[in-house]
Amino acid sequence: MSQEEHNSVVVVGSTMIDLISYSSRVPQAGETIVGDSFQMTFGGKGANQAVMASILGSQVGFINCLGKDVYGDSYRENLEKYDIDLTYLSEGESPTGVATILVEPDGTNRIVIVPGANFELTPKAAREGVLNFAPRVVVGQLEVSIDATLEAFLAAKEIGATTILNPAPATGITALPDGLLETTDWLIPNENEFQALSNEVVSESSIFSFVSGKKFSLIVTLGEEGVIFADQNRGLVTYPASKVDAIDTTGAGDAFVGAFAHGLDQGLDPGAAIMLGLDRATDSVTRKGTQISYMAKND
Numbered sequence: 001m002s003q004e005e006h007n008s009v010v011v012v013g014s015t016m017i018d019l020i021s022y023s024s025r026v027p028q029a030g031e032t033i034v035g036d037s038f039q040m041t042f043g044g045k046g047a048n049q050a051v052m053a054s055i056l057g058s059q060v061g062f063i064n065c066l067g068k069d070v071y072g073d074s075y076r077e078n079l080e081k082y083d084i085d086l087t088y089l090s091e092g093e094s095p096t097g098v099a100t101i102l103v104e105p106d107g108t109n110r111i112v113i114v115p116g117a118n119f120e121l122t123p124k125a126a127r128e129g130v131l132n133f134a135p136r137v138v139v140g141q142l143e144v145s146i147d148a149t150l151e152a153f154l155a156a157k158e159i160g161a162t163t164i165l166n167p168a169p170a171t172g173i174t175a176l177p178d179g180l181l182e183t184t185d186w187l188i189p190n191e192n193e194f195q196a197l198s199n200e201v202v203s204e205s206s207i208f209s210f211v212s213g214k215k216f217s218l219i220v221t222l223g224e225e226g227v228i229f230a231d232q233n234r235g236l237v238t239y240p241a242s243k244v245d246a247i248d249t250t251g252a253g254d255a256f257v258g259a260f261a262h263g264l265d266q267g268l269d270p271g272a273a274i275m276l277g278l279d280r281a282t283d284s285v286t287r288k289g290t291q292i293s294y295m296a297k298n299d
């Protein structure tokens with residue numbers, strides 16, 4: 001296989017069947033409410049990011065584990081439609097992951113994931129996939145085991161690939177293993193994830209102290225406020241997002257990460273890759289769903 005034929009972005013990440021309910025508000029404990037609409041779609045942070053990078057034109061390889069069930073079969077067909085290399089998409093014993101998502105009229109969401117087979121992805125399989133795909137960019141999140149992500153990033157560094165870690169979800173995580181941070185080139189948390197990892201709310205000073213002495217560059221995504229970029233050498237830059245009427249913000253962060261990964265793969269400078277990510281994330285919130293909200297701009 002020549003260098004040009006290699007998958008240029010590899011995502012080590014999750015697949016979820018998204019069960020999304022849209023309602024005027026979210027229920028309180030013990031309460032049942034009547035929703036306005038529902039859709040069952042293909043999601044999972046990793047797969048969302050892979051789909052966005054592929055839509056934009058990167059050759060994408062995907063490393064993950066699906067359940068041996070009807071959800072797993074239809075998920076595989078979905079990823080095939082996007083022309084994503086599934087050589088390292090295996091089958092586990094647990095069910096395919098699912099996400100229950102509640103969306104309110106202002107587009108904000110609440111998500112519960114049950115990862116299932118996603119956590120059957122082994123460090124060995126993650127490593128083998130990265131080494132054989134030999135990409136320029138490797139992307140990870142926290143919906144598969146940290147050990148698998150770490151092994152993928154160690155392999156990425158062995159072949160000189162750029163690594164992007166989206167530390168999501170960060171629930172229950174107060175710090176990332178040193179090995180993972182040492183092999184991360186770009187760390188992209190949202191506000192909540194930044195707070196979980198730094199134990200501080202987002203501010204110029206908390207961002208500066210978080211990146212101080214670190215090798216990675218940081219991008220904190222702030223929803224409609226845009227993103228803040230910071231690293232040790234280049235200081236801090238805020239990139240605002242365009243104003244739009246958001247109807248569903250689910251998967252917007254993934255749109256950003258996938259488009260940013262594509263930008264780096266194409267050799268854009270970080271600022272241009274950030275702008276591309278913002279453009280795609282902003283566009284995605286104007287439509288319902290996750291992956292299905294990414295397409296329209298290219299139609």
Ligand code: RIB
Nearest residue numbers: 016043044045099251290
């Ligand atoms: O970031 C959005 C994604 O988070 C959804 O697609 C859902 O599956 C959860 O993983």
